[in-house]
Amino acid sequence: MSAPWLADIAERTLDAGLHREPVIRQPGAAEINLASNDYLGLSTHPDVIAGAHAALDTWGTGSTASRLVAGTTAAHVEFESDVADFLGFEAALAFSSGYLANIGAITALVGRGDLIVSDTGAHASLIDGCRLSRARVVVVDRGDAAAVARALAERTEERALVVTDSIYSIDGMIAPLRDYHRAAVDNGAILLADEAHALGVRGPGGRGVAAEHGLSGAPGLVITTVASKSLGAQGGLVLGSHLLREHLIDHARTFIFDTGLNPAAVGAAHAALRVLRADPAMPDRLRAGVRRLAEACGGEVPDAAVVSLIVGDPVAAVRAAALCREQGVFVGCFRPPSVPEGTSRLRLTVRADLNDDDLDFVAGVVRGALREVGAA
Ligand code: PMP
DSSP states (O other): OOOHHHHHHHHHHHHTTOOOOOOOOOTTOOOEEESSSOTTOGGGOHHHHHHHHHHHHHHOSOOOSBTTTTOOOHHHHHHHHHHHHHHTOSEEEEESSHHHHHHHHHHHHOOTTOEEEEETTOOHHHHHHHHHHTOEEEEEOTTOHHHHHHHHHTOOOSOEEEEEESBOTTTOOBOOHHHHHHHHHHTTOEEEEEOTTTTTTSSGGGOOHHHHTTOTTOTTEEEEEESSSTTSSOOEEEEEOHHHHHHHHHHOHHHHSSBOOOHHHHHHHHHHHHHHHHOTTHHHHHHHHHHHHHHHHTOOOOSSSEEEEEEESHHHHHHHHHHHHHTTEEEEEEOTTSSOTTOEEEEEEOOTTOOHHHHHHHHHHHHHHHHHTTOO
16 A cells, blocks of 8 residues: 555646656667767767676676775776876766765765855755755855855855856756856865766867866866766766865765666776767767757757757646657656746757757757647
8 A cells, every 4th residue: 555645646746747757768769869968979889888898798797886895896996097087187986876976975075064055057966965965055046156155255154065067957058167166265165066967068078167167177176977978878976186086985975885886887988988088079069969959949059968948838848748759859858846837848958979960850840849839
């Protein structure tokens, strides 16, 4: 028997148009997928698949234990070292997901009696890290660096952390990272920027927004990012100083008590990093596609690879996404609580491996679907 209140909640969720069903992908489906975060199309790249296979052959199917016990392989540390080198930081530490990397980093850096300044664009994993830390949390408007500085200057707590997405995940817009960083260091705080949507997409050779803003390896800056988006694999990363890495190994609970990242994911992510390094123009090709699709759909051209098309009503958004799918175009559909009330939307993530014909076809289908539900 299920808890009696579950049925009530289920009914209300359904009535509000907010019930969710995972979309099931089938093998060999002939559809264009713009609902993934596989920005560079690397999840199916032969070198990346070979990287996963090689790691499976060497290490088996699991990391077999937590990182501190027996779950750290040579592949883990070689990957961490290469990512740190690529992104211009002293050191990196890999977690088994980006979600856990954010929670682990935040809760290891601050706790009860400390302050966190977050903004309204922060990803759920940053929000959960803030909550779990038990620090006092001040939320400012997204992009408002002056408000970040004010909150830090007015604090009574000694230690403070600023957290933000460098590319806001909902609409692919960029955060004023340099201003946030200045506000943090001028006020004796640390800035943690989540570059999940920026790796492989922005910055020189896909090194992200921090690199684009000249902040690679800057004191007072911690970067988190993921292997699960443009690297086409799985896993989270925290980048900073050697001291930070040591601190996380000693204190980040999601590192200490979690089974180490799967070796196949490490092998895939490492191979993807090599592919990206060898083809630094990949992110430029991606952004040209983003511009083409956003303009053709009548949406705002984003800073990154996420094209958001506002529908408004959640039921209409679901219907528009279903209409696209019927015509072979798989798009994301975001509704509250993932986005604010009244801003349900189609979310299209462009991939560097799609050509202009693919993108023009997608734009035609999406425009038609939006018209059909009265949103264009
Ligand atoms: N941060 C941001 C900004 C994200 O969009 C996501 C993924 N949705 C994560 C962190 C979590 O990463 P992962 O999926 O690797 O857990």
